[in-house]
Amino acid sequence: MNIYFKKHLLICVCFINTILGISQVTSVQEDFLLKGKVVDEFTNAPIKNVNIEIKSGDYTTTGIDGSFKLNAKIGDELVIKNSDFKTVYYKVSSRESITVKVQALVASTRLEQGKFRSHEQFIAYLDSARAVMKFSAERSIEYVAKALEGSSGKPPTSLQKAMAFETLGDTYQYWALFDLAIDNYKRSIKNQFSSTRSIKLGAAYSKHNNYQEAIQLYTNLLKNNLTPKQKTLVYEGLGDVETATGKVAQGVGHYREALTIAQAQGFNDKVLDLNSKIGAAFARDGNIQEADSYYGNTLELSKKENPARAAAQKNTVADYYSQNGEFEKEIQLREETINEIENLSDDNAIKDQSSPLTPQRQNYKIANALLGQEKYIEAIPYLEKSIEEADEKADLIVEKDARRKLSEVYADIGEFDKAAEGYKRYTEVFDELYIKKEQELSQATRFAREIAAKQNRIAGLENERSLNESRYKLAFENQTLIEQNNKTQKWIIGSLMLVALLLLYTAYVQYKNVKQQKYANNLLALKSLRTQMNPHFIFNALNSVNSFIATNDERAANAYLSEFSQLMRSVLENSEEDFIPLSKEIELLELYTKLEHFRFKDKFEYSINVDESIAQDDFVIPPMLLQPYVENAVWHGLRYKEEKGKLAISFKKMNAQSVMIIIEDNGIGRIKSAEFKTENQKKQRSQGMGNIKKRIGILNEMYDDRVDVSISDVEADGTGTRVSLVIKKD
The missing domain is CATH 1.25.40.10 (Tetratricopeptide repeat domain)
Structure with a gap:
């Protein structure tokens, strides 16, 4: 490069730097809140727990809906990372919300969710196989084998087999086992064709x-x-x-x-x-x-x-310049590559010492370029640096070549002592490398055996079904031959099977009869209990009429009898039914409560609240189920209360399938009420409440837990009583 060219190049560089500096000043962008979303390219399903970062900037992860927010500016490059897909790079070009589509490794599996008995386990195995693919071919293959084994003897679907063999093909492709990759890709396509x-x-x-x-x-x-x-x-x-x-x-x-x-x-x-x-x-x-x-x-x-791809491409072009003898251009690109490599120390491509993107290899190639120009003295520092880095990273191949080259350079410039010393060290590294290569060859042989064994196992899984079918066919033919030669045995076996079937049928009929008898007994018990409930209720009502007559309140007695006759008509109409609509039970309860209030106006006030959202005709309830609880609240709780009490009855919708009924009073409570009762009253109450308990027990047994009842005190001191009933639809 002559002086004239250098001067003009320097002027151009200064001019470009000036322009870049001005543009940088005028194009400074302010940070803004960037909103975005990460979705699956195939299904548009959101992907959670994805890492979003800007180098030397903000960092965040996507939520359950795949969305994210972070501070950015125009021109920033987003790095989108997750173990389920290849890292994606996205350049911010505007302030608008963005949607990043990624090709998830397991996207296609969502097309057949549920067809594999342990689908989640199948996906987990394939995910694990892809995760370890670049680190351990054996483990990756083992995970695929486990996925193909299926669950509980059930084989995977065609799509799942296609996915599994495709993963195997990818593994073998990565490890340069192309014959095995071809075989598994063919198996994958055979199970389900895909252009990809x-x-x-x-x-x-x-x-x-x-x-x-x-x-x-x-x-x-x-x-x-x-x-x-x-x-x-x-x-x-x-x-x-x-x-x-x-x-x-x-x-x-x-x-x-x-x-x-x-x-x-x-x-x-x-x-x-x-x-x-x-x-x-x-x-x-x-x-x-x-x-x-x-x-x-x-x-x-x-x-x-991104820097990793830029460094790789520069290395490719530098190799081209080397082949064509354009050493100055090659050296410039390799210097730039080294600078970018230093900023990529955590990149997987740099960690692989066989990659050309390592400092020791780049310095060695720069030294070769200088030697191609016969610049021996300038090449020495690069060779020494290459040796130092190769030694530090145990890269024996580069260290061997660099030491040999350095020895030759010292010999060319006449420093024979250094040349001899360098050659001696070269032979030592060569011997060490030879031993290492022998070990690697041994490991490669063992690796090939293990891979072949694992592939054979997977092929065996695929062929096992055909073998089992052949075995079954052979066993069937043998059985047919045995049956033809032993007709008597066949008739005996058939007779025994017929007897066994008859016994089974007899047992089934007996079981059915027992079940029907139990059902009939339950119906009879329910009818008996209802028969006991009606006289008990009528007796109490007539007592109320008697009390009005005793007090010479003929008008009240007539009014009471009118309401009572209406109630009795409804009771008798429903007396033969196991269940009646909730609306009818509410009518019965309103009539009965009205009658009790008619008699004990000075003892309590009452309210009946029904949730308007309840579809009353959709729910059914045993007739006269609620009346005894209301009667109990009035006669044993509120009647003994000195001041005027309150009875609250509410029907609340719990959900579309159930309704809660609460009967609550602020009476004297169960404990204190028991103290006022005579022995005859205690016996009557025990029979009444016992009948209700029996009715509910029988109905729940017959109809799968339709009614649930609980009784508790309202206050901590035992006053007040709350009865909660839950009835269920259907």
């Missing part, structure tokens, strides 16, 4: 060098009704296969078709990848001008991506 699964199968074919199968599959997929994203992936897959087989022109053509769709649909990640692949294809074909153009696009587009 077919695209994954095509990628596995391509990586396993089954190029003809991949081309045929991709070509057939283009005949289907694909989404824009799927079309992009299919054209990209065709481009990969054709480029790999040397058909660069055709490959570039398909890459460009994919790029056109990706640009139109705003698939920015694919736009970046496809520019890089087109550049690589042109470079392979020797068309440097076109390659430079597309790699330039790649670098420009990477500026808009």
